[in-house]
Amino acid sequence: MAINKKAKRAGGFPSVTSTLARLVESRKVKDNVKNLLRVNKDNGFDCPGCAWGDSAEGVFQFCENGAKAIAWEATNKTIGAEFFAKHSVSYLNRQNDYWLEYQGRLSEPLKYNKSTDHYEPITWDDAFALIGKKLNALNTPDEAEFYTSGRASNEVAFLYQLFGRTFGTNNFPDCSNMCHEASGVALKQSIGVGKGTVTLADFDHADCIFVFGQNPGSNHPRMLNTLRKASRRGCKIIAFNNLKEVGLQRFASPQVPSELLTDAATTISHAYFSPKLGGDMAVVRGMVKYLLEQETPCDLAFIEQHTQGIDDYIAQVKATDWSHIFDQSGLHRDEIAKAAQLFAGGKNVISTWAMGITQHKHSVATIREIVNLHLLFGQIGRQGAGLCPVRGHSNVQGNRTMGINEQPPADFIDKLKARFSQPFPTQPGHNVYQAIHALHKKHSKVIICLGGNIAAAVSDSTFTHKALASAELNVQISTKLNRSHLQVSECALILPCLGRTEIDKTPRGEQKITVEDTFSMVHASQGKSKPVSKHLLSEVAIVAGIANATLGNAPINWQHIASDNQRIRSLIADTVFGFSDFNKKIEQPGGFYLGNSAAQCKWLTDTKKAMFSVNPLPESVYPLIVREKIAKQKSPVFTLQSMRSHDQYNTTVYGLNDRYRGIQGNRKVLFINETDAKRLKLNASDKVTITSIWHDNITRQVTGFTLVFYDIPRGNLAAYYPETNPLVPIDSIGDHSSTPTSKSIAVVLTKAQNDPQAIDINVT
Structure with a gap:
């Protein structure tokens, strides 16, 4: 291993050379150059990477990591029967995660043979029949787990949840359970909607942006262009990150020649603080305490008209000891004071956060504390101000909108009942944590994964791998080999699907899918590259095939619906709020905005007010x-x-x-x-x-x-x-x-x- 000096700036010419290296490595240089010109543009396809919103500015709408994701998926390297005949599952399990995915695209459906410890080819019809037979032999539908990755489209997510609920379960563990679940819970409790309240355009009107627990340079680099633009017009960006990350310090945009070809870069953060891990709630509590002690004017009119619980919250802040704040945050009084003054001095303030905030024991309380700060100063519900949880995978937010939810809202189930004239389960199902425990105890016997790599994503790897291997049937719908395919002891299937870059052609023509970004914008995506193998099916076709083999034509003709994604979108329009005229709306350049009730100061809480939360600072980050x-x-x-x-x-x-x-x-x-x-x-x-x-x-x-x-x-x-x-x-x-x-x-x-x-x- 070599340890070099860390980069002095993010982006710049090294990001271009890194991108070119990935294109060459894909063995599809010409096709992938075309792909990069189409990504995140109208009549193109949505990047399979992060969920940051699309801008109309600039020739290129991709970042270094997006280019890596595209080249990684759109490669000529394939693996099929010959590869799996050579390598046993035991051998593959000893390789690292990088080696596994580096082998190339999965090119044909495969079934695990327990007696030989190898995957072997299987026809699509036989694979669907096997799944249907196993599902129908379960003692109860709740013995099945239906996992979803954030790369799944709106269309397949809707079809998947309709299949699972018709089968009889709400067991829909999904990747959001491991990243931004705390954001959804906290925002729902505080403002009545579990999504961010700002749009990409709001960043052009903010004069202060707080970035909590987030590293855009590596995790969603397109956000750096937004922050760069804001910084250059004078917006103050305040970063809170446990490590000093170069992307939040200096960024050289590859789209700007002066920064690409020289050592020039834009300073991103006006102030950079490094709190202790888990100390962000103490930071925000300290900011509020400081401002109250300085008698800084709050937005009393906003508080009176739109909120409830202010008195109890103020009492809790006053009761919080400064020594507790300093010890838990790891920051000094002058640092907290500076951050507080910057927030109070901002006319329009946006707060963003990611998994540095959400993956702690007290994450929900921390996010609600950030909301408290915004409510005190009326920094929500107007242009350039609000709350922005920055989602990770490209359609993780859209999956939840489409009903991938182990605790579905009653009104959503009511709409399904009305549209399909049949009952659906209402009892809560399993999230990821509950699903892994159920599999480990063999209470659940089948897991079907619509994308993702659950074996590598879930914590406590030894426990998780044993749980997955305990399944009587493990079905993975994937583009590349990964760790989840190898946690098997009985029967398993690998079902290879099309990637975002590839043409999905049915008898009804070339199909589009849709995704929802972190700003609640819904737009179309359509691949243009020839599929890497003739044996690949779309995720929609795979889910429809499984549903047909399990349920027949109930409550819909699955094969008919799956032949044209417009038919699925018509079903979505009938059942999901905000999607009326869905097929027409996605023809709009840039897609359409779903809206956000809290951004309009309409609070869908029980009290019809935005709620201050009253939580003491935790004694520790540990139980x-x-x-x-x-x-x-x-x-x-x-x-x-x-x-x-x-x-x-x-x-x-x-x-x-x-x-x-x-x-x-x-x-x-x-x-x-x-x-x-x-x-x-x-x-x-x-x-x-x-x-x-x-x-x-x-x-x-x-x-x-x-x-x-x-x-x-x-x-x-x-x-x-x-x-x-x-x-x-x-x-x-x-x-x-x-x-x-x-x-x-x-x-x-x-x-x-x-x-x-x-x-x-x-x-x-």
Whole structure:
């Protein structure tokens, strides 16, 4: 492994050379250059990466990571019967995640043969029949789990939930359960709608943008162009991030020649604060306490007209001790005061956040505290002001809108009943946390995954892998080989689907799909590249095939509906609020806006008011039972966060480098404050074993991680996931959200005695 100096700016010419390298690697250079000219544009396709909104400005509407995602999917490298005859599942399970996906696109449907430990070809009809037979043999529909990834389109998500609910269950675990579930819960409680209140255009009118727990440079780089534009017109950007991330400091837009070809860059953050992990709620509470003590005028008219609970909240703020705020936030009084003054001085303020906020035990309370701050100053419901949870995968928000929800709203179920003239289940189903437990106990027997890589995404890898392998049938609808295909012991199917870049042609012509971005904009997407294999089906066709084999023509003729996505959109128009005239609306350039009730100061809460929340600061980022365990430790206890490298997106690892943090050729690294390392008598490049602390006495441990000194608060650590997922106990989840606490893992370090040898990776 090489440790280089971390980049001095994000973007710039290195992002272009990285993009070109991926295009060459895909072996479809010409096609992918055309794809990059079509991505995120009208009559083109939606990037399979992040959910940031599309802008009409600029020739290119993609970022470095988006280009990687496109080239990764649109490759000529394929794997089928010959590959799986050569490699057993046991062998494949020993390879790392990068190696697995690097092999290429899945090219034909496959069935796991338990007696040989190999996947073997199967026809589509036989695969559908096998699934239907197994589902119909279950004792109850609730023995099936229907998982969804954020890359699924609105059309297939709607069809999928209709199939599952007709089958008789609300078991719809999905990827949002692991990332922004806390955002949906908190916003629903506070303002009555579980989505952000701003649009992309609002960023042009904000004069202050607060960025909490978020690293746009690696996770959604297109956001940096928005922040760059805001910064250059004088908008103050205030960043709160546990690590000093270059993307929030200086950004060189590849679309601007002066920044592409020189060392020039735009300063992004006006102020940058590095709180302790889990300390963001204390930061915001401190900001409010400071402003109240300074008698800073609040928006009394807004509070009186639109809110409820202000008196109890103010009493809670006054009762919060400053020493508690300083200890938990890790910031000094002058830092909190500066942040507070910037917020109060802003005419129009937007707050954004991501998983640095949502993956803690007290995430819901933290988000509600951010909302409290906005309500105090009326910073919601007008142009240039509001709340913006920045979603990850491209259609994770749209999936929820389409009904991928284990606790469906009553009015949605009522509309389904009215449209399809039959009852649907109303009892709550399983989220991801509950589904994994149900599989582990063998209470659930079938899991069908519509995209994603649940084995790599879920915490407590040993527990999760055992749970998935306990399924009597594991069905994975995928474009590439991943860890989830390998957690099998009985029967499993790999069903290869079309990618976003590829033509989906039915007897009714070339099909479009739609997605919803983080700003509630819905727009069409249509691939233009020839499918990499003649054996691929669209996700819509696969779900319809499974439904037909299981239910016949109830409550619809699945094959007829699936032959034309316009027919599915007509069903959506009949049943999902905001989608009337759906087929007509998507013809509009840029798509259409679903609207947001809270942005119009219409509060869909029980009180019809926006609700202040009254939560004391947590005693600790850890639950009491773990604090008791920590107190008995002889070694220093650190708080670890798992995170992405710059060379990955979600669980997809594109390479072993992290240009922005100076890492080359390795992912098993641990970022640590130099003073902390010296206290343990450890040096840079030493290898360590990381052991997490939980109250069940199960040893959760990873080893062979190389220490890297980094600008991070003392007592905090950072490392990549999924490599550190084994350290996150399955039952360490957020209050009210069940989201894994992947940003606040209690761990101890020891020097590794026998450094494991990394698997050699031959990518030639």
